[in-house]
């Protein structure tokens with residue numbers, strides 16, 4: 001394990017986060033904002049999720065990942081490409097200005113997805129840092145991204161709410177082994193390459209502890225790309241669906257992958273680095 005050489009907050013740009021919130025994000029690697037979306041806006045996004053999940057063209061594109069051993073939708077990728085609503089969501093000032101504030105530059109979307117975590121059959125995501133994969137397989141040079149997870153259903157402690165290790169984003173954990181060709185075909189259902197060893201997770205867990213993102217639908221979690229995070233299986237009847245938007249700095253454009261033969265497809269790791277153009281808040285939903 002090594003201390004991360006890069007900052008978490010890039011520059012001192014103004015924005016919706018207060019100075020204290022920026023300092024806490026810097027120290028913990030994440031920030032929770034209750035009520036980022038209104039109930040009506042959540043409903044609009046949920047309707048989009050149902051529409052995309054039923055669209056055969058989206059399915060045929062490969063963007064829909066299903067749970068192992070069941071037909072239930074686990075993830076839909078590139079939702080900002082398939083949905084005008086999600087595209088507009090990403091460009092609302094309350095979201096875009098926060099991403100720009102943390103990253104100190106213009107931003108574009110590196111990845112978007114809805115993780116459905118369906119009731120009874122939703123399977124969790126083992127401990128990992130996203131930056132490991134985004135560096136090795138997508139070619140992002142530095143951890144200069146901020147991820148946003150917005151709850152489309154209530155996120156409880158018991159229905160697969162995301163767990164994070166506060167402060168562990170400052171440690172980079174190199175993962176053992178090589179990335180197999182087309183690793184994403186398996187890793188999006190269950191990640192095996194690019195994950196830290198049990199010993200590394202144990203050490204970090206005892207040093208940093210674990211907190212959890214819980215909140216009513218509409219709550220949001222902003223988190224750093226090197227945050228150590230995971231979720232448990234959802235064995236409750238209550239689905240835990242979240243929309244994820246990953247903002248990358250335009251100054252951190254992807255290069256050739258650092259640890260894989262070829263980059264992942266565009267619907268998983270977008271290589272169009274055109275800066276997002278803001279909209280007015282009233283233009284969204």
Ligand code: AKG
Nearest residue numbers: 115125130162229230231
């Ligand atoms: C990821 O998208 O990298 C996650 O870890 C998502 C975890 C979740 O949805 O519970």
